[in-house]
Amino acid sequence: MSNISNNNQHKVIVINGDHFFDLPGFYEEISQLLMKNTDWKVGTLDGFNDILYGGYGVIENKEEVQIIWKNASKSEKDLGIDTTREFYENKIKQGKPFNVEFIQQKLDELLSGNGQTLFDILIEIIQSHPNITLTIE
Structure with missing residues (x-):
């Protein structure tokens, strides 16, 4: 199909x-x-x-x-907190051109239970x- x-x-x-x-x-x-x-x-x-x-x-x-x-539901798990944390951490490690402060804020929100996956x-x-x-x- x-x-x-x-x-x-x-x-x-x-x-x-x-x-x-x-x-x-x-x-x-x-x-x-x-x-x-x-x-x-x-x-x-x-x-x-x-x-x-x-x-x-x-x-x-x-x-x-x-x-x-x-x-x-599989995608929600696959693209959930762990994958999102890794996504943000990789951007922070890369630094420029990424806005590290903004990404750190998004990571902090995620880890506190208030952020988006x-x-x-x-x-x-x-x-x-x-x-x-x-x-x-």
Whole structure:
């Protein structure tokens, strides 16, 4: 079964949490789904947000899109606190061009139980696009 289909109203894109277990794997899955027939691959949170605006890849500008995230509970664990902590710690180690103080604040929020995990951030990015409907399964 294809992970992208069209029904009469909108395009349907299926993300399968069984296809990846970390953020680079998520980017690879998204690149395969959304960037077909292009030379560009998603590799950052900003890049993921950018392709959801459409205009390149499989999403046309502002078209109605439904994203179904299958096995999302697995993704929520895979992209949870431990993975997010490692993500922030790696950015802090790299330093510039990253805003280390801001990232440290995000890490502190995460560790205190008040911050977002990578899964939460990805969901928020998807939901910030009014033309995209997200279904979590």
